[in-house]
Amino acid sequence: MSALIRVSNLSKTFAGGFTALDHIDLDIERGEILALLGPNGAGKTTLISIICGIINPTTGTVTVDGYDIIADYRKTRALIGLVPQELATETFENVLATVTFSRGLFGKTPNPEHVEKVLTDLSLWGKRHARIKELSGGMKRRVMIAKALSHEPRILFLDEPTAGVDVELRKDMWQLVRILRESGVTIILTTHYIEEAEAIADRIGIINHGRIILVEHKAELMRKLGKKELVLDLRHSLAAIPTALAAYNIELSADGRQITYTFDSNQDRAAITHFLDNLTAAGVQFKDLKTEQSSLEDIFVSLVNEAE
Amino acid sequence: MNTPGVKAIYRFEMARTRRTLLQSIISPVISTSLYFVVFGSAIGSRITQIDGVSYGSFIVPGLIMLSLLTQSISNASFGIFFPKFTGTIYELLSAPVSYFEIILGYVGAAATKSIFLASIILATASLFVPLHIAHPVWMVVFLAMTAVTFSLFGFIIGIWAENFEKLQLIPLLIVTPLVFLGGSFYSINMLPPFWQTVTLFNPVLYLISGFRWSFYEIADVSVSTSLIMISVFLGLCIAIICWIFKTGYQLKD
Numbered sequence: 001m002s003a004l005i006r007v008s009n010l011s012k013t014f015a016g017g018f019t020a021l022d023h024i025d026l027d028i029e030r031g032e033i034l035a036l037l038g039p040n041g042a043g044k045t046t047l048i049s050i051i052c053g054i055i056n057p058t059t060g061t062v063t064v065d066g067y068d069i070i071a072d073y074r075k076t077r078a079l080i081g082l083v084p085q086e087l088a089t090e091t092f093e094n095v096l097a098t099v100t101f102s103r104g105l106f107g108k109t110p111n112p113e114h115v116e117k118v119l120t121d122l123s124l125w126g127k128r129h130a131r132i133k134e135l136s137g138g139m140k141r142r143v144m145i146a147k148a149l150s151h152e153p154r155i156l157f158l159d160e161p162t163a164g165v166d167v168e169l170r171k172d173m174w175q176l177v178r179i180l181r182e183s184g185v186t187i188i189l190t191t192h193y194i195e196e197a198e199a200i201a202d203r204i205g206i207i208n209h210g211r212i213i214l215v216e217h218k219a220e221l222m223r224k225l226g227k228k229e230l231v232l233d234l235r236h237s238l239a240a241i242p243t244a245l246a247a248y249n250i251e252l253s254a255d256g257r258q259i260t261y262t263f264d265s266n267q268d269r270a271a272i273t274h275f276l277d278n279l280t281a282a283g284v285q286f287k288d289l290k291t292e293q294s295s296l297e298d299i300f301v302s303l304v305n306e307a308e
Numbered sequence: 309m310n311t312p313g314v315k316a317i318y319r320f321e322m323a324r325t326r327r328t329l330l331q332s333i334i335s336p337v338i339s340t341s342l343y344f345v346v347f348g349s350a351i352g353s354r355i356t357q358i359d360g361v362s363y364g365s366f367i368v369p370g371l372i373m374l375s376l377l378t379q380s381i382s383n384a385s386f387g388i389f390f391p392k393f394t395g396t397i398y399e400l401l402s403a404p405v406s407y408f409e410i411i412l413g414y415v416g417a418a419a420t421k422s423i424f425l426a427s428i429i430l431a432t433a434s435l436f437v438p439l440h441i442a443h444p445v446w447m448v449v450f451l452a453m454t455a456v457t458f459s460l461f462g463f464i465i466g467i468w469a470e471n472f473e474k475l476q477l478i479p480l481l482i483v484t485p486l487v488f489l490g491g492s493f494y495s496i497n498m499l500p501p502f503w504q505t506v507t508l509f510n511p512v513l514y515l516i517s518g519f520r521w522s523f524y525e526i527a528d529v530s531v532s533t534s535l536i537m538i539s540v541f542l543g544l545c546i547a548i549i550c551w552i553f554k555t556g557y558q559l560k561d
Contacts, residue, residue: 055560105316
């Protein structure tokens, strides 16, 4: 299946000389949810801004549904909805008017039924005549999503959509994202909340210093880069790790009562069994054990640190 | 052509006028009435006629131009500056609208508002002084060309300005003095020869002169010269806007 969005050799150097994007290549598949993770200043927003037409690229090309974003900007932009990071709204306008404005701006003829549906889905219909300045931060965020959805986009960019919103709203948004995906909308989101990417994304892209470090299916990423730990609470404290266990990647706690064994279950599926056999042979007894798996956050931190 | 997009921008801008009715319409009308009271009564009692036209009637085209110029600039510059200031410009830049369509929406709305305002001032003036419009078609042509040209100029200022201070800088320090010194309230024939020559370098003189001719068939410079000067300024504004959109100046980086 051909990529819905294809970014090729894309670079952006700003007038001051700062290179925000450095020869980026990225394919985004139709109907997926891609989460772009990266520290502040990594280039996430610049990448989104170029694809949406807000910033001009220095070099490289981007196509959306086969159309070039510069030569065929009308076609590409009509397909895209954008929810930017900053809360930027027409303060003095009311909710209904601003959403209707967005629909018209994107070349769509008026469709009050669709606008009503979008506002209802976002729990904004009751506030449709309220001025935006009267709304809470969370409600303003919903208005921005409503504006982005007003023209029925096939691609939705969410740049830090849940930054500064409460847990309930965050979960509502995740639910909305899932519903949109089910209706065929391709979603690209940037986030600082790694649990957000873990909860809703199909693929994860990690970007740092303007370069894509990795793009991988979430499950595959966890499988490839995830490490497991076996933690044993010992019956008797140890002064040092027994020589017979020296070959294992283990750590002894300071009080000598806990051993942590880190292993890659993909490489050795019987790793725990072998380790426990050798532990018993070495005369070490334990009273309890538990296993832990590294989170996406651990993987992200590790990859970013490696890149630096 | 993204017609719904142009309509959306135009309606949105016109809606802003309705929200700020006092500031947009009533305030300029009150100011114009005050000009009539001050200039018409105070100066008009000393200068009874200029080129055969009563002083009160003589200043009407100048007063209309004063409002037309300042309101065209103000409406258009604020119209594009405010989205930049609030950050909502992202939506405009990411929408499938061409530069021409953006201009059409913003400048169209700004010119409409200022022409509407000019019409109100004309109606207000008719309550104070007798008015005669010798060439109504030419009056509309001058009105429309000036409104569009100065709305384009305002749009440029709105793009250029990075803060509210800059937004007011050119209208207050350059445009308003040029309008006052461009023959709004007097004929340049009343000036000493040296200042007559200096005034010929004021572009606003040509706008007011042409517009006044359409009322009373009296002009400080020939009508064709007025038309050429407006056209030159219009062309210049279009060229600058083309450059802004081509380079993304103050918009895309």
